[in-house]
Amino acid sequence: xxxKIGPWEIVxxxxxxxxxxxxxxxxxxxxxxxxxxxxxxxxLKGASGSDESAGQxxxxxx
Numbered sequence: 001x002x003x004k005i006g007p008w009e010i011v012x013x014x015x016x017x018x019x020x021x022x023x024x025x026x027x028x029x030x031x032x033x034x035x036x037x038x039x040x041x042x043x044l045k046g047a048s049g050s051d052e053s054a055g056q057x058x059x060x061x062x
Contacts, residue, residue, distance in 0.1 A: 021029055 018026065
């Protein structure tokens with residue numbers, strides 16, 4: 001039921017966002033969201049890489 005979002009629902013959501021933030025704030029909002037997504041992806045890559053290296057270093061040496 002919630003997985004099917006049609007074009008009219010998307011238009012309604014965008015209209016509400018436009019009313020809340022106004023047309024002058026939308027570019028700033030989009031830029032901030034884009035930066036957040038990039039930082040999140042970089043953080044996830046860094047976290048997965050550090051987990052792997054931490055696991056290799058924590059093995060007991062014989």
